[in-house]
Amino acid sequence: MGDRRAVVIGAGITGILSARELLLSGWDVVVLDAAHVGAGSSSRTAAGIRQQFSTPGTVRGMRYCVDFYTRFAEETESGESPIVQNGYLFLQADDAAMEAARARVAMQQAVGLKEVEALDADALRAQFPWVSDELAGATWCPTDGFLRPHVVYSDGAARVRSLGGELRQRSPVTGARVEGGRITTVTTPLGEVGGDLFIDCTNAWTARVGALLGASPLEVAPLKRYLWFVARGDAMSGPTLSSMPLTIAPSGAYCRPENGDTMLMGKKHKTAADRDFTYDDQDFVQPDFSHRAGIDAAPFSLWMELAEAIPDLADFAGVNATTAGYYATTPDHNPFLGFDARRPNLIRAVGFSGHGAMLGPFTARVVQALADAGTNLDEVLIDGEPVELGTFALGRTYDHREAMVI
Ligand SMILES: Cc1cc2nc3c(=O)[nH]c(=O)nc-3n(C[C@H](O)[C@H](O)[C@H](O)COP(=O)(O)OP(=O)(O)OC[C@H]3O[C@@H](n4cnc5c(N)ncnc54)[C@H](O)[C@@H]3O)c2cc1C
Known part of the structure; x- marks a missing residue:
């Protein structure tokens, strides 16, 4: 695919659903996880899913997520619904x-x-x-309601493979090669993995992974x-x-x-x-x-x-x-979704507070829209409706704190 090879770092709900969305948009995708699929918070979550938020964009994004999860079983081999x-x-x-x-x-x-x-x-x-x-x-x-998170990441991983994506477990990213500020390959104990675009989906690990990649520090x-x-x-x-x-x-x-x-x-x-x-x-x-x-x-x-x-x-x-x-x-309980200021071919999709399982499908749509655009966007169209991305921008000033946090 020439210049459309994406490397997703982290195989939780965020990484798996982002990989799926990128594959559907025509990217070649390899997913790397230091341990295994679901090794982080995605298997330790209460997995509540709600559309009742205090930020209009998040309400819109969450409507999309509920709709996505109610239809997810139509595309998986198990046919099991991930949402109650x-x-x-x-x-x-x-x-x-x-x-x-x-x-x-x-x-x-x-x-x-x-x-x-x-x-x-x-x-x-x-x-x-x-x-x-x-x-x-x-x-x-x-x-x-709430999700069955293992259905999301396990059936999601099978879906990624069936769409032609490659999933490498026990493959921790330990460093990167950089040319002109852009990442060209990431290092793992099993060898280097090259790509045009890299996506950090390591959530609670992002400070450590970001430092290995020479990325900007984020308040997570x-x-x-x-x-x-x-x-x-x-x-x-x-x-x-x-x-x-x-x-x-x-x-x-x-x-x-x-x-x-x-x-x-x-x-x-x-x-x-x-x-x-x-x-x-x-x-x-x-x-x-x-x-x-x-x-x-x-x-x-x-x-x-x-x-x-x-x-x-x-x-x-x-x-x-x-x-x-x-x-x-994060300081305002909203995630960071956007290109890194220091590494122009690195998207950060991290800092989900208590909302990453429910936000997964929305996050994946934003990652795909940013990947296809190659640059940060002011908004993304979700089901024809614009969702403003300033709430999730990496350099934001935390003016709107999400009020409905549990
Ligand atoms: C107790 C609890 C309750 C929660 N309740 C809810 C809730 O009700 N609703 C909700 O939506 N969310 C909830 N959450 C939050 C939600 O679980 C997370 O936001 C979500 O699972 C994050 O998914 P993720 O894929 O971004 O990260 P993770 O699932 O943490 O995945 C990150 C992955 O990165 C990998 N990784 C780390 N370092 C490297 C490296 N160097 N190289 C390669 N891979 C690496 C890890 O192995 C891991 O698999 C809760 C969380 C907890 C702990």
Whole structure:
């Protein structure tokens, strides 16, 4: 293909879906992963997917992602759907919070998310009888939900191969050759890999990989995040649990069914950036965050905090597992999507905070549009609608902080 060879670095959801999109646009593609497909955050995620955001461009982008994921099974060999559309329910504690929520719903509806609605206290209780009667209301979007992330990256990897892409696992990028500022090849222990275009999809590793490539430093902090699993026992019925939406309490604590017997829950906590983490560190659980640490530890308090919003949870049998991984957090919680200022043939698609699994299809569309243009763009057309890319630009000044972060 002459000058259309792209090297994707990182085989998580971002790298795999970007590779697929580039192949469909006529690029030759090789994907390199230091470990294996899904070795990073993509296999450690709560995988919530929502269109309820506070940035209009992100709402538009997320509409595209939900649509993409509902159709993804049509092109994969397994035919398994990666999305469970149980909805997202943002609970609101008081009238002031409800007023702000109504304003967000109006913006979201104006940019095309017609099915989102604000529920007052009575409507909330009528539709979701298991919520506390202390709440002022909620916002509700029935087409939101959560993903089965392994379906995205495993079936996505098979799709990349079937489209003619090459996938090299256990191939860490350790350096690069550069001519006139442009990367010509990246180095791996198995040899050099040449290309016309390179795409950094290493998310929490981006600072280290960027330095190896001579790229610009980006403000991306790897922050530890935990998930806990609560056994239902005899509380609530299995079908009621498995049909519940992803529910966010006013405190920011969230939960969603993992299956009919288990609730997954999480909440962000204050922590320092772990810049030199190893692959094993991803799964390391600090003692205070373990489900084994008793009633003074974080998971027990979180369980009780969520039970204030969903009283039936108090009767669940107990927290029986902890998993962990890294968010790659940016100052405004929006990712960096664009060409690197120091390496003009390097696209960075990193810094997804808690949103990289859901944003995957949008990210891949932006990567493909940038790759085809060969330069940064002000906007990208998604289903005929312009989405402004300034929100995601590498040199932005963080004027708009995404307000809906969990
Ligand atoms: C606890 C938790 C909950 C989350 N909840 C949600 C949620 O509800 N919804 C949501 O959308 N997102 C959520 N996220 C975030 C989401 O999981 C990530 O944003 C997303 O998985 C990032 O995907 P990625 O492909 O960009 O990165 P990753 O999946 O981390 O992939 C990066 C890849 O780069 C590879 N790599 C690293 N260094 C090199 C190198 N030198 N050479 C080659 N390859 C390299 C790694 O091996 C890895 O496979 C959550 C994350 C966590 C940890």
